[in-house]
Amino acid sequence: MKRNSVFIISLLVTFVIVLWGIVIPENFAMACNGLFNFLLDKFGWMYLITMFFFVVFSIFLVFSKYSDIKLGQDDSTPEYNYLSWFAMLFSAGMGIGLVFWGVAEPLYHYLSPVGFTPASSEAANFAIKTSFFHWGIHPWANYSVLGLALAYFQFRKNSPGLISSIFVPLIGEKNVKGWIGKTIDILAIFATVAGVATSLGLGTLQINSGLNYLFNIPTNTLVQIIIIAIVTVLFMVSAITGLDKGIKWLSNINLSLASILMILALILGPTVKIINTFTNGLGMYLNDFIVDSLNINPFGDNSWIGGWRIFYWAWWIAWAPFVGTFIARISKGRTIKEFIIGVTLVPALGSFLWFATFGTLGINLGHEVATQATQVTETAFFVVMNHYPLGGLISLVAVVLLCTFFITSADSATFVLGMMSSDGDLNPSTKIKVIWGIVQSLLALSLLLAGGLKTLQIGSIAAAFPFAIVMVLSCVSLLKALKKEKLSS
Template identity: 75%
Template sequence: MKGKDNSVFLISLIVVFSISLWGILAPEGFGQVANGLFAFLTDKFGWFYLLAMFFFVIFMFGIAVSKFGQIRLGDDDSKPEYSYISWFAMLFSAGMGIGLVFWGVAEPLNHFMAPMNMEAGTSEAANFAIYTSFFHWGIHPWANYSVIALALAYMQFRKGKPGLISSIFIPLLGEEKVKGPIGKTIDILAIFATVAGVATSLGLGVLQINGGLNYLFGIPINTTVSIIIIVIVTVLFMISAVSGLDKGIKILSNANVGIAALLMIIALIVGPTVMILNSLTNGLGMYLGNIIQESMKLEPFGDNSWFGGWRIFYWAWWIAWAPFVGVFIARISKGRTIREFIIGVTLVPALGSFVWFAIFGTIGINLGPEIASEAIQVTETAFFVVMKHVPYGNLISMIAVILLGTFFVTSADSATFVLGMLSSNGDLNPSTQKKIIWGAIQSLMAFSLMMAGGLSVLQIASIAAAFPFAIVMVFACFSLLKALREDSVSAEESSKRIAS
């Protein structure tokens, strides 16, 4: 067993280091390959990303309303380990985290100033901006996370299998094949996708924290400050990850939700309140009314560059994050019923995202095209540029910097925990040594690529590398369905025996 642990662990380390070195030593060559591959995939397989993500939404809600919805993730008498608030807080912190603060103002303003097939800066563009942000951060990404999370939680807690992505495929492939090269390859791919995705987000988080400190206190944006931020945050998330789920990660995730709620309440009060509420209502209506058409929308006879740069990019990015977020959500979901799990993981976080984008997107749009144009010049400072023009903007910016720090820590410690699990044959409580090694690697990779100017390239590379994972996830749906049917048949046979 130990040999198997080490083989996945060591091969993963070699792959991650090799990719990192390539990005640092030859950023131009690495960038050309990554950009070329991503351009090819979005151009030729955009339709596949759209269909796959919509399929995940249909599949998840189909399972939720079916007879399988009452099956418990664990023994029939098992109870959830965490309260609803802690559960939502942890899954939301892992699944969105830094991204919400990073894009909460920047994305709606980008759409407002460069809408698809309409005039920029108009009320039509404003409605498009809010609705499009809802679509990109709504039910689709969370249904995508649920595919891996539900299948893994079921195999882990209902069937007693290791907490590895490869365990999901036991119903389709059989246990022996999953223990062999196929299973190891799936687990190594999951580790790479996790490290690359989280390292990119951590790098973006450092840039935004530095940008916020610059706006608030005039602290310079340079390498020295970035190093200090990374060191401080790395120490914090190492302490959190080492202290385990019930202490560090749970407490910080609860703090995240509290700080985010405080930020939204203050912004709602000092911002154009009625306009925000109208925007939220209208955006939800547009979202629900157009979800099927938008899920499969492309320009077959025109220019698809907008879809490639935004929607397909996002769908690929969420798929790249699915192994990490899926494993973490599975780990904290023992004892929930399948129906409760799907509603909790897809609808509740999506509603949180809708409120966030309605508040901060509307505040930015309300300031007009001139300030919107200024804000989107540099994405990591867009939030702070807008808050300069809002009452109590400095207070909101300070709370946002604190939230960035806590989101940074929870994203990193959740990923460290997951990487420890994936490289320890699915151990639900991986060793402190492995968590420290992966934590250090994540921070070093984020910093090295940030200094080499390769963060965006790494993001594109991880998305391109995650393309096979979209196919893996489609098969994961069928594997889960097969297991659920077998579970249901055996339960019916048992009840018949008891009745007779």
């Protein structure tokens, strides 16, 4: 069938990569490494400039004459209240990653800071500011520009819910419906599958580590296969149930559990130090925002920039087609200004609070515990919590939260992949959602077998590269369409 050509081609490409990762994992890892080194060496600058452009473009739209345009007809109203809207976009956007890196990343920067003495107060400040930067405005601006373009064309121009629909003002409807549009949609599907599989792999590793730490369940491939199998069944049930029931309900649970976890940590940890860390970190973040956005060393070593910042920017870009499509789907009736502020500032503030809390809990224990915690990234959270009152309870809540974040990220992605491969159908068939659910889990498993976390990181960077160009062009196309709006004076 004509409408399924994107689905079939995307599925075939993904299956080839899954088989490659499972059958010859060493070769797969070597190819990913080679591609990663090439992109870092030749195109690191492009990731930095592109992500900064998304921030600037978002700010421009908020203060532009287009800010009050509705994502829908002028009389349309939002489908979801603010709480459910924030919960769904936050759960889809970076749920698992926050739990995985909330303790580990600040500790890594604390022990290996750039330009400071390790484990010093300066290193601690660098660690917090850097974590804020990687999880702050940039990733959410990246999501917002694509999500906004999708929501605008989907609900105001009645276009299909496809990435290619954004490009009608640039290349015309004929090209969008032809091979160019299909290529864009296939690229979006592949980037989505690779990006989500990365986080599913991270989640599996940390759930396994948490169960090992709490209940002595062994950390091995068999247990990880069982975790993936169980969670796959759960997220497919949620995706099949639909947006208004499964995904919305689980997202609200996520937000509640994450809030409970953070409040518990704030009360049981060094409360005043956490508040001071948040305040100081926010000041440093804002003060160095532009310099850090474009920081790359033309005459020296950029291994840190590549291993951390460019990896993150590529990871967020890889997630943009999925998160952007999902956020667009739940944002009908919002104004452009409301959308951008809601998608960038509010989640970024939540990330700052998270890293200030859990980063301080880790750094507060000093060099020795930090070194022990960072020996295995997946267990860093649990090692640190073990040194605080009710640490076992906090770790247990964290494992439950990992599972629910895992499920909501995957079921949201399954829903979006169904849309993308069904000609933009806002309610894709159960059959297509089930197929994509299984494919995502297989890819996560193959990447784990191919070399664990490092291969997951590198795979996401490779998938993201071509989509960065697609996203910049989507901003140009959106602006071209907005200029034709008849604005009320």
